Amino acid sequence: MAIHQYDIDTDDGTDIVFRCPEPGCGRRIVLTRGRSRAIVIDRGDFFAEHTGAVGPIGLRVAGDSRG
Numbered sequence: 198m199a200i201h202q203y204d205i206d207t208d209d210g211t212d213i214v215f216r217c218p219e220p221g222c223g224r225r226i227v228l229t230r231g232r233s234r235a236i237v238i239d240r241g242d243f244f245a246e247h248t249g250a251v252g253p254i255g256l257r258v259a260g261d262s263r264g
Contacts, residue, residue, distance in 0.1 A: 198244065198245065198246050199219075199242065199244070199245040199246070200245065200246045200247075200248065201217045201219045201222055201224070201242070201245045201246070201247050201248075202217075202218075202247075202248055202249060203215035203216065203217055203224075203226075203247055203248065203249025204216050204217075204218050204249070205249075205251055206225065208251065210230075211229060211230055212227050212228070212229050212230075213227070213228045213229075213230070213251060214226070214227050214238070215227075215228065215247075215249050217241050217242075217245075217247055219241075219242070219245070221242065222241040222242040222245065223239055223241045224237070224239055224240060224241025224242065224243075224245075224247060225237070225238040225239040225241070226238060
């Protein structure tokens with residue numbers, strides 16, 4: 198399984214947009230501070246494992262388990 202490292206695209210103090218810079222991927226997700234949810238904006242390579250962090254917020258997302 199490929200492992201991609203997220204970059205922070207935007208951080209307005211409440212919402213953080215993480216973007217995968219890997220060529221051919223481009224996955225983007227939004228995390229809201231204080232809430233346990235992530236919204237996928239662009240799916241990208243859904244079978245890659247994505248990791249990233251900012252301050253106390255860290256995330257690790259495995260690929261699609263639906264096969």
